[in-house]
Amino acid sequence: MAFILRKCVKIVKSGLPIRNVRDLTSRKTILGIETSCDDTGCAVVNSNGVILGESLYSQNLIHVRYGGVNPLVAYELHRNNIELAVKEALDKSSIKIENVDAIAVTTQPGMLINLKVGVKYAKYLAKLSGKPLIPIHHMEAHALAARMYEEIPFPFLVLLISGGHCLLALVRDVDDYLLLGKSLDNPPGEIMDKVARRMKLKNIAEYSKVAGGRAIELAALKAKDMNSFEFPLPIVKSRDCNFSFSGLKDSVIRKLLKKESEHGVMGDEIIPEVHELCASFQCAIAEHLAHRTERAVVFCEQKKLITEPNRNIVVSGGVACNNFIFKAIEVIGTKMGYNVFRPPPKLCTDNGIMIAWNGIEKLKKKSILVTNIDDKDIHPVAPLGKSYIDEVVKSNIPVKVTRINKYLKL
Numbered sequence: 001m002a003f004i005l006r007k008c009v010k011i012v013k014s015g016l017p018i019r020n021v022r023d024l025t026s027r028k029t030i031l032g033i034e035t036s037c038d039d040t041g042c043a044v045v046n047s048n049g050v051i052l053g054e055s056l057y058s059q060n061l062i063h064v065r066y067g068g069v070n071p072l073v074a075y076e077l078h079r080n081n082i083e084l085a086v087k088e089a090l091d092k093s094s095i096k097i098e099n100v101d102a103i104a105v106t107t108q109p110g111m112l113i114n115l116k117v118g119v120k121y122a123k124y125l126a127k128l129s130g131k132p133l134i135p136i137h138h139m140e141a142h143a144l145a146a147r148m149y150e151e152i153p154f155p156f157l158v159l160l161i162s163g164g165h166c167l168l169a170l171v172r173d174v175d176d177y178l179l180l181g182k183s184l185d186n187p188p189g190e191i192m193d194k195v196a197r198r199m200k201l202k203n204i205a206e207y208s209k210v211a212g213g214r215a216i217e218l219a220a221l222k223a224k225d226m227n228s229f230e231f232p233l234p235i236v237k238s239r240d241c242n243f244s245f246s247g248l249k250d251s252v253i254r255k256l257l258k259k260e261s262e263h264g265v266m267g268d269e270i271i272p273e274v275h276e277l278c279a280s281f282q283c284a285i286a287e288h289l290a291h292r293t294e295r296a297v298v299f300c301e302q303k304k305l306i307t308e309p310n311r312n313i314v315v316s317g318g319v320a321c322n323n324f325i326f327k328a329i330e331v332i333g334t335k336m337g338y339n340v341f342r343p344p345p346k347l348c349t350d351n352g353i354m355i356a357w358n359g360i361e362k363l364k365k366k367s368i369l370v371t372n373i374d375d376k377d378i379h380p381v382a383p384l385g386k387s388y389i390d391e392v393v394k395s396n397i398p399v400k401v402t403r404i405n406k407y408l409k410l
């Protein structure tokens with residue numbers, strides 16, 4: 001069943017949404033395919049932002065068992081599921097492959113063998129139907145997903161936080177990005193997944209079937225106090241917009257070991273302070289993300305990269321599902337006079353919808369329609385736009401840490 005968007009269409013006097021009036025003559029429909037990591041996602045989306053059909057074969061539960069994404073296991077599952085995923089999305093949309101305008105597929109960044117599964121199938125469909133292909137950058141797709149739901153004009157600031165990435169960028173156009181900051185070590189989702197595993201959260205029934213980051217969020221909600229444990233904030237003295245999470249991971253593991261030894265915890269047992277430890281750890285991650293985002297806002301203001309009508313921040317990627325972290329960014333937004341948006345949860349995590357939507361955005365800009373994608377066009381590592389990190393460093397902007405626990409309750 002088609003899912004009709006609730007927002008982002010202004011109603012004109014005739015009663016027809018502006019977007020529909022504009023698009024009646026030029027409506028496009030795209031099939032999107034995503035296989036860059038551990039989700040086989042597919043969707044049919046039109047240029048009005050209507051999801052006509054979608055499917056998602058998530059491998060999350062399998063990888064929770066393995067303690068991380070195993071590329072070979074993911075590859076086998078993508079191969080088993082890709083045909084089913086595409087068929088399901090097309091069937092739900094009641095659209096035949098011959099009737100889509102193009103096939104969008106993730107070509108970068110991601111796990112090489114997994115990207116290849118999606119590209120191979122997209123090429124097969126393109127050959128079968130004579131439709132063009134649109135190569136998609138996975139992080140660009142995360143960055144623009146919120147524009148399906150809200151009128152967010154270019155330029156805007158984006159914070160992309162997931163299991164594979166941590167990026168701060170200025171989005172100047174569909175295909176024009178300035179990278180302001182990135183993680184110097186691990187992304188926050190990966191750290192949360194590892195910490196959740198070490199805390200043995202999956203032994204607690206209610207957390208056993210969710211991603212590590214979500215388990216930490218749920219456990220934190222049960223904490224009596226989020227200030228029970230203190231974490232030193234990472235790289236506070238570096239006046240840039242980069243991130244570092246490995247120190248926080250080491251610190252939380254040290255505190256966990258100390259408590260385990262104090263309580264004589266053995267095997268599968270869990271420390272009694274697990275909720276409080278999750279809450280303090282989550283708060284430290286949120287404060288670090290908020291601190292760097294605030295500097296990015298000040299930088300964009302100083303350099304006049306963003307001005308009055310465009311004071312918007314988008315948060316996306318799997319970790320953006322975290323309500324506490326999102327609210328922490330909202331605290332910064334309120335302080336700096338910025339609106340803060342995120343896509344709905346199913347569009348924050350990996351999915352085929354954002355790939356199809358990115359295809360629509362690219363089609364509207366009349367960019368990149370191809371008839372073939374070679375293996376050399378598939379890139380496991382691919383930066384997001386042009387690096388502006390040195391410019392941020394040169395600006396040497398001091399930003400005091402905003403103590404999020406003063407603004408937010410659990």
Ligand code: KG4
Nearest residue numbers: 162163164189211213214318319322349350
């Ligand atoms: O964007 P995504 O689906 O895949 C990558 O590209 O990485 O993000 C997955 C990550 C995982 O690390 C997962 O633990 C994290 O997003 N995640 C969360 C939440 N839901 C998913 N992290 C914190 N809080 C959540 N509620």
Ligand code: ZN
Nearest residue numbers: 162317349350
């Ligand atoms: Zn992703």
